[in-house]
Amino acid sequence: MEGAENHTSVAMFILLGLSDEKELQLILLPVFLGIYLGTLIWNLGLIILIRINSNLHTPMYLFLSSLSFIDICYSSSISPKMLSDFLRDEKKISFMACATQYFVRAWMGLAECCLLAAMAYDRYIAIGNPLQYSAIMLPSHCWKMIAGACASGFLSSLVHVVPCFHLSYCGPNIIQHFLCDIPQVISLSCSNPFMCQMMVFLVAMFVGLGSLFIILLSYGFIAASILKISSGKGSAKAFNTCASHLAAVILFYSTSLSVYMNPGSGHSVKHKVLSIFYVIFVPFLNPLIYSLRNKVIKEATKRLIKRQHFYFSKNNIWAAIVTIRKREASIFK
Incomplete structure (x- = not known):
């Protein structure tokens, strides 16, 4: 009963943001506003382009439009609050809003991990088994994979977010970040966070690193298939079909792993910069990566x-x- 009472004592968190210098915040506001608007325009434009163009109604572009939708939701879970905080002296967020923000971000981030794995599998089938590609990658199968990625992200987020936000929060309420991130939030808890930390670790292992393992395995088979192609032109064409996806994978995983593999540095400037990169810049860069190298x-x-x-x-x-x-x-x- 005491834990339940303590849980309700913190109704509001205070975010310290990127900087406490007012002049710097006013400079950063138009920069991040432009990036956020660019994220919405590029990703929404890519979704519409794929939707209205019959030449793009293939599994690869179906996955790509789904990735753009996830990136819009992912960025929108953070950017509006961050932009409004640039204009505020005290950056408050309610307990429930903090939980919701992290839940949506975790959901979209984990769903993106699964979707990138599905896209790697799609590229493997296209290169390793091109004659059976149409039979294997049916539209119904692709939609099931997309639904599975979203469902996996939702359940994985729910499994670790609910226990973490049901810990007892009875004292400190200052989060030294510009967003609600689970390592910083549970460090404020009055109760033992071991089980919560274990849940976060298991989700990261099974979903995050599990998806990365599938991606690496798929690219291992892709590399083996490319080596079997005798024509140099054919090998280059096969590699080009994977280059954009591989760049997006490296960008997403290198930044996110840099943040979460070293949670103890959550209060450092480097941690905040890396968080900005994978939360703000990755959704902005993904449609550019796929568009600039894609002739279709x-x-x-x-x-x-x-x-x-x-x-x-x-x-x-x-x-x-x-x-x-x-x-x-x-x-x-």
């Missing part, structure tokens, strides 16, 4: 721009007006 996406974008230019060109508008007038004249004759 670049060609689809050019066709869309030309189509829009044609529709809104002066000649086309004038032709539409002339056509309408001719129809009206024929009606009134």
Whole structure:
């Protein structure tokens, strides 16, 4: 009973943010606002482009549009609160809002781990077994893999977030970070956090490192398949189909592992910088990585721009007006 009473004593956390210098915060505000808007525009634009272009209705781009949706949710769980805090002297967040923020971020982050593993498997089938690719990677199977990634992320987040936020919080409420992160939150607990820390560790091992193992295994088979290709041009083409995904994997895992493999440095400036990179910059860079190296996406974008230019060109508008007038004249004759 005492633990339950203590649990309700902390209703609000105070975030120290990136910096306590007002001038620096005012400089960072437009920078991170631009990055957040860019994240929304790039990822939403990629989703729409894949949706309206029939040439992109393949498993690879279905996974990519799902990754863009996850990145939008992932970034939106942090950026709006962080941006509003730049304008506040005291950066408060309620206990429930803190739990919700971390839950959504953990859900999207773990789902992204699983989705990157599914995308690695897709690339392995495309390169290692191209003749059976259409039969194996059916749209229904792809949707099941996407649903499985989201469900795994949801359950994994729920499993460790609920126990951690049911610890007793009876005293300190200052989080030395710009977001609610589980290592910093449970360090404020009055009760023994061992079980919670164990749950976080198990989730990181089974979902985070488990997904990384699947990715590495898939790329091991991909490398073996590429070595069997006698043509140098064919090998280069096979590698290019994986280059963007491999870059996204390295970017995501290198930054996130740097943060969570050394939780004791959670109060350091380096920890905050790395957190900014994988929370803010990774969702912004992912659509750029996939777009800049992908000829199909670049060609689809050019066709869309030309189509829009044609529709809104002066000649086309004038032709539409002339056509309408001719129809009206024929009606009134």
